[in-house]
Amino acid sequence: MATDSLSNVAASTANISLGEHAATRTSALGEVAIKTEDVGVFYNEKSQALRNVSLTFHRGEVAALIGPSGCGKSTFLRCLNLMNLEIPHCRIVGSIHYHGSDIVNDKINMFDLRKSIGMVFQQPNPFRKSIYDNVALAISRHGMASSKADLDERVERALRAAVLWDEVKDDLNKSAYALSGGQQQRLCIARTLALDPDVLLMDEPCSALDPIATRAIEDTARSIADSGISVIIVTHNMQQAARVSDTTSFFYLGEMVETGPTERIFSNPSDDRLKGYISGQFG
Amino acid sequence: MPDIQGQAGASSIIDGAPAAASSLPEKNGSSPHPGSPKGKDARVPKKLMPKKRVERIGGTVCGICAGIATLLVVTLIFMVAEHGLATFVVDGISPIAFLTGTTWNPHSNGADGAPLMGALPMIVGSFGVTLLSCLFVLPFAVGAAIFTVEIAPTFGRKVLQPVIELLVGIPSVVFGLLGLTIIVPLVRGAFGGTGYGLLAGSVVLAVMVLPTVTSLSIDAIASVPNAYREGSYGLGCSRWQTIWHVVLKSALPGILTAVILGMTRAFGEALAVQMVVGNAASIPTSLITPAATLTSVLTMGMGNEAMGTVYNDALWSLALILLVMSLVFILIVHLIGRKGAKVNG
Numbered sequence: 001m002a003t004d005s006l007s008n009v010a011a012s013t014a015n016i017s018l019g020e021h022a023a024t025r026t027s028a029l030g031e032v033a034i035k036t037e038d039v040g041v042f043y044n045e046k047s048q049a050l051r052n053v054s055l056t057f058h059r060g061e062v063a064a065l066i067g068p069s070g071c072g073k074s075t076f077l078r079c080l081n082l083m084n085l086e087i088p089h090c091r092i093v094g095s096i097h098y099h100g101s102d103i104v105n106d107k108i109n110m111f112d113l114r115k116s117i118g119m120v121f122q123q124p125n126p127f128r129k130s131i132y133d134n135v136a137l138a139i140s141r142h143g144m145a146s147s148k149a150d151l152d153e154r155v156e157r158a159l160r161a162a163v164l165w166d167e168v169k170d171d172l173n174k175s176a177y178a179l180s181g182g183q184q185q186r187l188c189i190a191r192t193l194a195l196d197p198d199v200l201l202m203d204e205p206c207s208a209l210d211p212i213a214t215r216a217i218e219d220t221a222r223s224i225a226d227s228g229i230s231v232i233i234v235t236h237n238m239q240q241a242a243r244v245s246d247t248t249s250f251f252y253l254g255e256m257v258e259t260g261p262t263e264r265i266f267s268n269p270s271d272d273r274l275k276g277y278i279s280g281q282f283g
Numbered sequence: 284m285p286d287i288q289g290q291a292g293a294s295s296i297i298d299g300a301p302a303a304a305s306s307l308p309e310k311n312g313s314s315p316h317p318g319s320p321k322g323k324d325a326r327v328p329k330k331l332m333p334k335k336r337v338e339r340i341g342g343t344v345c346g347i348c349a350g351i352a353t354l355l356v357v358t359l360i361f362m363v364a365e366h367g368l369a370t371f372v373v374d375g376i377s378p379i380a381f382l383t384g385t386t387w388n389p390h391s392n393g394a395d396g397a398p399l400m401g402a403l404p405m406i407v408g409s410f411g412v413t414l415l416s417c418l419f420v421l422p423f424a425v426g427a428a429i430f431t432v433e434i435a436p437t438f439g440r441k442v443l444q445p446v447i448e449l450l451v452g453i454p455s456v457v458f459g460l461l462g463l464t465i466i467v468p469l470v471r472g473a474f475g476g477t478g479y480g481l482l483a484g485s486v487v488l489a490v491m492v493l494p495t496v497t498s499l500s501i502d503a504i505a506s507v508p509n510a511y512r513e514g515s516y517g518l519g520c521s522r523w524q525t526i527w528h529v530v531l532k533s534a535l536p537g538i539l540t541a542v543i544l545g546m547t548r549a550f551g552e553a554l555a556v557q558m559v560v561g562n563a564a565s566i567p568t569s570l571i572t573p574a575a576t577l578t579s580v581l582t583m584g585m586g587n588e589a590m591g592t593v594y595n596d597a598l599w600s601l602a603l604i605l606l607v608m609s610l611v612f613i614l615i616v617h618l619i620g621r622k623g624a625k626v627n628g
Contacts, residue, residue: 114518128511141528
């Protein structure tokens with residue numbers, strides 16, 4: 001019985017199609033995109049890096065996860081697309097509801113999951129390929145493009161969505177490493193958006209960037225959320241969280257301490273640890 | 284009694300009662316173990332040489348070593364070039380005839396009166412075994428490297444890589460002997476003929492260069508930043524897609540370097556090849572007809588000819604070709620490295 005339901009879950013997650021996402025996107029503002037219940041992470045049997053995190057993320061919103069270094073915010077983010085499972089001996093407990101199924105099980109198709117839950121990393125990590133190929137790689141590996149023209153169109157759409165198209169349209173065949181750091185990061189966003197995700201995870205996407213590039217990434221994150229995607233951004237920068245996010249969750253020592261609308265979190269925090277963090281007593 | 288004292292002393296930290304009971308004898312016992320060291324302390328500084336002088340001496344010694352090493356390389360190239368070019372300058376053999384002639388028989392003269400010195404068969408033989416051996420070794424080396432880095436790092440690094448690297452230590456004559464007793468009969472059985480030839484030679488060479496190419500490929504693949512793999516996994520690419528489209532693509536310059544360094548080794552290998560290649564200085568018509576390489580002709584001919592004879596000069600010319608080719612290989616490696624550096628930004 002238990003195994004049956006698990007495999008059903010896997011099947012239903014595997015069947016999520018892109019067309020469905022695209023169709024529901026405009027009407028999906030505010031709809032729950034992903035919901036976690038009591039999520040915990042063990043890096044080995046003894047040490048629990050994260051415990052009992054229950055959060056809900058909505059489409060069309062930017063959610064910020066803040067907290068001091070080592071508080072588990074990145075670990076939590078990496079649960080949402082099961083990136084943690086790439087680490088040997090790492091175990092996720094609790095449940096993560098996504099499209100009506102719990103993705104914390106062995107039968108989940110990680111590859112389809114990561115297609116619709118995109119991720120952008122701390123350091124810009126474009127592949128050692130041309131700008132075009134960086135975006136086109138995953139599209140073609142997932143067999144999403146029906147023709148060369150379709151592929152071209154998808155690449156252009158993704159680059160436009162990441163607000164990069166105007167800067168690179170004339171040198172799509174140049175190496176991605178010819179771009180500046182901020183452009184590289186937006187290229188990484190573009191190649192994720194090319195897969196039509198409905199959740200975008202950003203793991204301190206601006207920590208390697210200068211203020212102007214940071215601003216560009218933040219604006220991009222905002223416009224992506226406005227298109228109906230749930231953007232979850234990890235940041236150690238409280239100003240960034242205040243600027244860009246609708247909701248903010250504060251993590252401390254492997255726990256989610258407080259969550260709420262960003263404005264309320266920063267103007268009227270209730271937990272003492274959060275008050276201390278915001279007032280700069282530790283960081 | 285002294286035993287008990289010792290025990291009591293040791294347990295005194297944990298348990299108070301015995302320590303209290305033996306507090307007196309312990310005090311007495313502790314006197315032969317004073318904390319301060321006796322005798323001369325080596326760490327007390329003696330009078331030091333002035334730092335400026337140390338700097339100067341160090342710089343001079345390193346400079347001399349570097350100078351000698353450079354001089355060695357330059358004189359070596361100069362000497363090979365001097366002897367090798369004597370064939371053309373002193374003995375008046377046309378370089379074009381030397382490089383394109385197909386008959387190698389320096390003891391007899393051709394129709395035009397010049398000795399028959401066509402090196403083309405050996406050049407073809409050398410390039411033949413080199414390219415073929417690299418063709419054979421490439422899938423195994425890259426496969427083993429992928430396995431070691433991406434699939435089973437613990438087993439690969441602890442077992443596979445050391446075992447493959449053991450091959451480096453086996454002398455080439457042993458490889459030749461193994462080739463002679465295993466490969467040559469196998470080739471003879473499978474394809475007919477004598478069994479000696481380019482095929483046997485390249486199989487032996489492939490085994491010989493396997494550790495070099497594998498080790499360097501492992502380094503190349505391991506040096507691909509993990510961020511690339513994460514990026515690819517994050518896009519929902521499978522492990523194999525990641526390896527094939529992202530990791531190998533990024534490691535390509537390094538793998539090419541590995542192959543070319545393997546080619547350098549294969550090109551220059553003499554003994555093992557000579558034992559299985561058949562040593563017939565004519566252009567091979569197939570992979571299983573006996574052939575010769577630059578190195579095999581050199582090793583067989585060098586001892587027989589007196590210095591300064593035309594034959595001897597011709598052998599030096601073959602050595603010069605070998606040297607130049609090795610330099611070309613190294614140059615290619617450098618060019619790849621520079622291009623890689625450019626891509627890295």
